[in-house]
Each structure stands twice: as structure tokens, then as C-alpha cells.
Amino acid sequence: MLDPNRNRLLRRDRDEPPHGDASFLYIRYKEDPVSPDTGARPFGGLPPNTIVWASPDILFTPTDALGNVQAGTEVTLRTRIFNGGNIDALGVFVEFWWFNPSLAFSAAPTSQRIGTKIVTVPRLSYLDVVCPVKWTPQFVNGGHECLVVQCSSPSEGADDLKYPFAAALDRHVAQRNLTVVSGAQQGQNLQLRIGNPFRTTEIFTIRLATLLVTGDMADLRTRDRAEALGFLAGVTTNPPQSERGGIPRLSATDVTERDFGVRLARTNRVEPEGSEIPGLDHAGYLLSRTRSDPDFNPAVFGRTLTEVQLRPGEIQVVDFELPTVSMGNDRFLVHHFTQVTEGCDVGGYSVVASPPGFEDR
Numbered sequence: 001m002l003d004p005n006r007n008r009l010l011r012r013d014r015d016e017p018p019h020g021d022a023s024f025l026y027i028r029y030k031e032d033p034v035s036p037d038t039g040a041r042p043f044g045g046l047p048p049n050t051i052v053w054a055s056p057d058i059l060f061t062p063t064d065a066l067g068n069v070q071a072g073t074e075v076t077l078r079t080r081i082f083n084g085g086n087i088d089a090l091g092v093f094v095e096f097w098w099f100n101p102s103l104a105f106s107a108a109p110t111s112q113r114i115g116t117k118i119v120t121v122p123r124l125s126y127l128d129v130v131c132p133v134k135w136t137p138q139f140v141n142g143g144h145e146c147l148v149v150q151c152s153s154p155s156e157g158a159d160d161l162k163y164p165f166a167a168a169l170d171r172h173v174a175q176r177n178l179t180v181v182s183g184a185q186q187g188q189n190l191q192l193r194i195g196n197p198f199r200t201t202e203i204f205t206i207r208l209a210t211l212l213v214t215g216d217m218a219d220l221r222t223r224d225r226a227e228a229l230g231f232l233a234g235v236t237t238n239p240p241q242s243e244r245g246g247i248p249r250l251s252a253t254d255v256t257e258r259d260f261g262v263r264l265a266r267t268n269r270v271e272p273e274g275s276e277i278p279g280l281d282h283a284g285y286l287l288s289r290t291r292s293d294p295d296f297n298p299a300v301f302g303r304t305l306t307e308v309q310l311r312p313g314e315i316q317v318v319d320f321e322l323p324t325v326s327m328g329n330d331r332f333l334v335h336h337f338t339q340v341t342e343g344c345d346v347g348g349y350s351v352v353a354s355p356p357g358f359e360d361r
Contacts, residue, residue, distance in 0.1 A: 023155045024085035026171035031056040044292035045169040052167040054233035055174035066180040067225030071139040077131040079149040083121040092153040096131040099146040102193040103339035104347030105165045146177040177349040190320045196310035199279030203309045209302030209336045215250035217330035233350045256302045261323035268317045298343040
């Protein structure tokens with residue numbers, strides 16, 4: 001947990017450093033005082049169906065009334081990097097990247113790297129890092145982009161960054177794929193890119209699961225919008241979150257079986273010009289991920305919206321219709337789009353449908 005007075009990481013059970021005489025860098029994928037993210041990534045990565053694309057440690061200003069960045073407006077990016085080890089992490093190389101709204105990333109031209117910075121992250125502590133370069137979202141996507149931050153340090157040796165851009169596999173990577181739509185607007189479209197991150201041609205399905213989120217909305221309205229949206233996107237159907245640690249009490253009901261009118265509108269194939277991400281081994285990826293939760297049931301990914309076959313590095317652009325659906329005051333719909341191969345997720349994107357008036361708070 002965090003001690004806000006000392007800006008230090010504390011052990012729940014003892015005062016000994018959790019990672020001995022080494023640095024241990026990580027960027028959180030969730031904020032949860034009951035089961036906090038302390039950087040643990042088991043062999044095979046986090047269990048399937050873990051929402052890793054709504055990191056609370058990627059923040060940006062300014063935003064519009066819904067909490068989205070605005071196309072054509074200069075945006076300041078900030079990230080929080082933790083060091084759970086007992087030595088300072090020296091020469092930490094921090095990278096800020098943007099992607100068009102994507103499920104699985106398969107290409108990362110250097111033109112999409114916003115900026116970099118070299119910092120020192122103190123032992124048993126954390127550091128807020130501001131990107132030295134302003135980011136201007138592109139109008140072509142209405143300002144809806146994906147953000148990735150990753151870090152690496154020679155002080156970690158063989159325990160350094162191993163899986164670039166893969167937040168489910170690597171604690172050095174954080175991702176924020178999140179769009180907010182207004183319940184007061186008429187029908188909207190969501191454009192997503194489906195990429196193949198593997199070295200072989202593979203078949204992927206795009207699945208949709210929808211949650212109805214309710215809870216202490218009065219508390220939620222007092223939060224910074226970016227922070228509040230991260231809470232909403234990360235809520236699961238597990239028992240309601242504890243009120244400890246200042247986290248608003250929220251609960252979710254799975255309403256995937258209800259028809260909210262989300263439909264495939266059109267598809268268009270696009271060939272990327274090149275990739276800086278080495279292709280993953282498909283069989284090895286599936287083996288390692290299934291080991292992280294051998295009893296996992298892929299049905300939780302929801303219903304299938306479309307299926308595509310992609311060559312290595314190939315990208316397909318897909319448009320989905322998002323009809324206006326009002327669930328009433330203080331009730332949010334959260335749509336989780338997940339890209340799946342042979343029952344295992346490789347990426348995702350969330351859409352929070354806010355109730356009317358949310359932007360007026």
C-alpha cells in the first residue's frame with residue numbers, strides 16, 4: 001500500500017524489502033486496495049480476461065467534458081512508475097506511445113512515439129514522470145487513441161523489459177484503451193484496429209461483454225474524470241470493491257445477453273508499412289497464458305461480433321455501431337471488446353457509455 005505522507009511503499013506483513021537487493025519496476029494495470037497490483041506477473045502473464053488496458057497510471061490533460069482527449073489540442077501526458085525493490089532504479093528509460101484505437105498491437109513505427117525521458121526511481125517508492133513532449137491527438141479518430149507507456153532500466157539486468165507493448169505479460173508496460181460516449185448523443189460509431197502480433201497467420205474473433213455498473217456515484221462525481229473512468233472500466237462482477245483506500249464502492253452486473261444494438265458496420269483491410277514489434281510465437285503464447293489459469297472459461301469474453309484471418313503484421317480496420325442506450329441516472333454501461341485467438345485474449349478496448357448529465361458534473 002502507499003503511505004501518502006512518506007511517498008513510500010510499505011509491506012503488509014513485514015518491513016523487509018519485497019525484492020531484496022535489486023530494483024523492481026512496474027506500472028500498475030489497476031488500482032484496488034483489496035488486491036493491489038504490486039508488479040507480480042506470473043509465468044504466462046496475468047490470467048485471461050484481466051482488464052489490463054485501463055491503467056490508472058496513465059493520465060492526461062486537458063480533456064473534454066466526458067474525460068476524452070480532444071483532437072487537435074496539445075495534451076500533457078503523465079505516468080507513475082513504481083519501484084518495489086531495495087535499490088534505486090537508475091537510468092530508467094521511459095517511453096510514451098500512441099496508437100490508433102486497437103485491440104492487439106502489431107505495429108509501432110517510431111513516428112508514434114510521443115516522447116522519452118530518463119529518470120531515477122527511488123527504492124521502495126514511486127515517481128511521477130511527465131512526458132517532455134506535448135501530444136496532439138489526430139482528428140481522423142476524433143481524438144480517441146490508445147496510449148502505452150513502458151520503462152526499462154539496466155539496473156534490473158535480466159529482469160528488465162521483455163515483452164514490449166504487452167501489458168498482460170510485462171510489468172514494465174501500461175496501456176490505456178478507453179473511450180467515453182455520452183448517453184445524450186445519438187448513435188455513434190467506434191473504429192477499432194485488429195492486428196496480428198504473431199509470426200504466423202492466425203484466426204481471431206472479436207468478442208463483446210457488457211456490464212451494468214452501479215454504486216456510489218456521488219463519490220465518483222467528486223473524482224477527476226480520468227481517474228473515475230479508470231474505476232468504471234476496471235470494475236468486475238466480483239463482490240463490490242472495498243471502500244478502503246478511497247476507492248468508490250462500485251458493483252457490476254453482466255448484461256451481455258441483452259441486445260444493446262452493437263453491430264458490425266463495415267471492415268477495411270490495411271497493410272502496415274512496417275513493425276518494430278517482433279512477432280510472437282503463437283503456440284508458445286497460448287501455452288504460457290493457459291498455464292496462468294488452466295480452468296479459465298472463454299465464455300466470459302462474451303458474444304462473437306466478427307471473425308477475421310490475418311497474416312503476420314496485418315491490420316484490419318473494423319467499424320461498430322454504438323446505438324444510444326439510456327439506462328437511467330447514475331447507471332453506466334461498460335462495453336469490453338476483446339480480441340481472442342483459440343480461447344485466449346490478445347488485446348482489448350473498453351467503451352464507457354455514460355448516463356445523461358455525466359458531462360455536466
